[in-house]
Amino acid sequence: xxxxxxxxxxxxxxxxxxxxxxxxxxxxxxxxSQLLAMPWGIVSLVDLYTGFVLFSGWIIYRExxxxxxxxxxxxxxxxxxxxxxxxxxxxxxxxxxxxxxxWLGRHA
Numbered sequence: 001x002x003x004x005x006x007x008x009x010x011x012x013x014x015x016x017x018x019x020x021x022x023x024x025x026x027x028x029x030x031x032x033s034q035l036l037a038m039p040w041g042i043v044s045l046v047d048l049y050t051g052f053v054l055f056s057g058w059i060i061y062r063e064x065x066x067x068x069x070x071x072x073x074x075x076x077x078x079x080x081x082x083x084x085x086x087x088x089x090x091x092x093x094x095x096x097x098x099x100x101x102x103w104l105g106r107h108a
Contacts, residue, residue: 001099005092011085019082052076054086062105
């Protein structure tokens with residue numbers, strides 16, 4: 001479980017750095033329109049958002065509170081795997097070393 005916590009924290013750190021870089025150095029709408037103009041840009045976005053939806057499904061399943069699950073899902077769809085990494089780290093922390101509780105949350 002310790003390795004999973006390290007990996008999730010590294011994900012939070014990496015995503016923080018690249019999000020700050022992207023928002024301070026990039027042109028979100030200009031570059032986004034270029035991305036959508038390329039077939040592999042579209043493939044990449046569909047792939048990415050498929051992952052977001054699947055990860056959000058896990059969050060919705062394991063969370064006790066629907067409003068909390070909805071907020072995490074919105075975070076996933078806007079902040080991407082920054083939110084996923086943070087959620088995974090917090091779920092690891094709250095599971096107290098129990099993998100079943102980590103994966104199943106309220107259903108464990």
